[in-house]
Amino acid sequence: MRIGILGIGGIGGFIGAQLLSDNKHHDKIEVLFICRGATKKAIKQNGLLFRSDGKEKVVYPHLVSDDPTEIGKLDLLIIATKSYQLKEALNRYLPCLQEETLLLPLLNGVNAKELIASYIPHPVCKILEGCIYIISNQVAPGQVTHKGGLGKVFFGTTLSQDYQWLEKLLKDFGVDANYTRNIKEVIWKKFLFVSPISALTSSYGITFGQLRNNEDYMFIFQKLMNEILDLAKSLKIYLSNGDVNDVMMMLSSFPEQAKTSFQLDIEGGSLQNEKSIFIDYVINKSIKEGSKHYYYSRMNSQILSAFSY
Template identity: 30%
Template sequence: MVKVAIAGIGGVGGYFGGKLAQYYQNSEEVAVYFIARGENEKVIRQQGISVETPSENFTAQPRLVTSDPLQIGEVDLLICCTKSYDLEQSITQLKPCISHNTVILPLLNGIDSYDRIKAVYPENEVWDGCVYIVSRLTAPGHITVSGDINSLFFGSEEGTIAKLEQVLQLFKAAGINATLSQNIQQTIWEKYLFISTIATLTSYLNASMGAILEKKESIDLLHSLLHEIMQIAKAKGIIVQPDTIQKITTRMAKLPYETTSSMHSDYLSGKTTEVDSLTGYVVKLGEQLQIPTPTYTQLYTALKAREAR
């Protein structure tokens, strides 16, 4: 029996965890567990998780949903979909699920998840991963996906090949659009170029992606952010394609007009945000690599001041 636990049943964990729970609901070979809290845990236990997408709606029941990792015990694969600011705290609390054989796969917005998890569990196999999806927890136990992008990429330079292939098949069988990336660092940075600039700009301007693309001033700001983060990516050995800026603006234009970032949504609802991982980390890398990031620094300072208020 392969035991899979998903920690953090929000937009990302709820969609991909929901797909896994739906397919393996009655399986004798794979058991899917959810780690959730509060009203979310209560509703999923009573009614299952309901997922609404433009192409399908479904409800799924995991083997168990609980806020207590002890009830699940050690698992083979732990998929972390918590917020980046919660990572160390949540990964430490998940210790009852983690044996030396447990593979940990973070699907977070930042690019430093691997290092942060390795610092807590140096003996474990930690992979890297990222997703492209516009998905929100719109009510307890209810996930709403907008747009038709729902891709999952994962990989590891040091991971066990047999385990990587096994998980790929496990994802694909469940109908997940998963890719085992041969250069996961490149893949993660390509996502980070997009999510960091978009999260920073939508939050700073308090505007949707459609609204940003309507004004020359906001497009100029977007280009400034992209130029700065691309210089950092190149210094880190990442291959940045010449048409990266065009690709990102095209991707923005394909999304519904009102689409925004989860960071912007968190600002609007007064929640803790991922500004340190998505904006501040670029400033930090710039300082380390001695690469100027004036636009990122200006917007980060403004966003931190807003968060403090």
Template identity: 45%
Template sequence: MKIGILGIGGVGGFIGAKLAHAYQSDPTTEIIFICRGATKQEISAHGLCLRTNDQHILAKPSLASDEPEKIGYLDLLIIATKAFSLPSVISAFQDCISPDTVIIPLQNGIDAAETLLHQFPKNPPIILEGCIYIASNIEKPGVIHHLGGPGKVIYGKDGNGHFPWVTTILQKAGIDTNYTSDIKKILWKKFLFVSPLAAITTAYGVTFGEVAKRDELLKRLRKLMLEVQAVANTETIMLQESDIEEALNMLSNFPYSAKSSLQLDVEEEAPQTEKATFIDFVIAQGRKAHINTEAYLLMDKLISEKTC
């Protein structure tokens, strides 16, 4: 079994470290970190350190590489890059993917599977969909800090299909993993949390804890969630008031100082951000369905002022 983790950032580093640590003495399972630059050099020399509240894991993969010819064909590929990178990274590593390869994208969005399918006009691999509930960041090359969130992976495929071996592999590594045949609903429920939170933390420069503490920010967060609910419901994904309450309650699962990935990228003046995934997508879908997204339009204005 050959398992690749593409993108060793906060999410990929969390999953990769747990997998490499669990299977380091298993000669039948290869864990491959697909990464480059300083991250590849540090991991190749010293391994990957995962810091959590109660433990440090030092994990050494079977291989850390960005060379398809060294990686070879993969049985399972977990993609943990940012959503905007999907087309380019898949193009770069197509030689590692066969029609039997199972791919699970863990991006913060709704349409990762569709994006991947466009890259395989003939003989596509087995593309599932997935998400993870976690706050985890790169502390420095080779060091990942898991800040909060359960690190739970939910993956699946709408309709028929089941992949118990994938669940077994991840669970053996201590990763809470569930398969579902209703994955689109799960993706929208996560989007209901991460998109409004990314928007408000980035627009106002506040942490998760500050949002939870300030009534005016909580009201604005709820308004953003109502707009996501309205957009989702036009896609026949019925989000309820209870889903909004559940999303609001999830704030308590994260540290006071936690920041969204979009916020971090904007603060660090990254050349690309996930604004298109979190903000532009909702506004565009709202316009298409004639839904008022005034709260998102305000967030878009405030964030654009920060980045222009």
């Protein structure tokens, strides 16, 4: 099976390291890293350096390339780009897709499948939905550090196809993959965590630890979560008090100095970032759906005013 990973940053690098680590059956899969520039050059020369739990290892994919012709046809494409890179990347590597190619996006938002279907002509039944619980960052070209989270991958579809076989294959090669029919609820549960924490830590310039140790920040965090809960309900995605408790537990499990990739982009002065999916999406979708709780996402609107673009 030919597996391409599109984007070798924090998420793509983590998945690639799992697939290529200490496995005796690499003849059953071919793992291709799809990246360019300094990242491609570094991995070609030295492999991918991956750090986790105070340990480090170097893994070598079967191919590192940004050339669609060299990459060839894929059986599975794991999409780990940033949302703002998605359209350009998909169109560039469209020649690598065949009708049966499965697409597994591991993006931060809740509408990746919808976006992919609007960007490229590909059978909708072959576009899965997915997410991953992790803090993992590219610290230098070809170097990825896993900083927190178990790295659990959840994926699935609301259609009739059964992809338990893919769960088994990924698990056999070291990825903690979990197939579910309730993937929309799972994705929204992650969004219940990642949207408020990305918006709040980025606008105030604080770490996870500073957030959870400050009552005022936690009050805002709770309000932001309430707005996500209300929006989800308007879309008939029903999250529970148990989901909220899980988010609070999740927040306590990350290192004190942890930061989201969105915050790192903001601090690095990047004008390309994922504000559109963490903040703008909540505000615009709430208005469209007529969400009344906190009057059309009032707290997200206040957070938005902290950004000057």
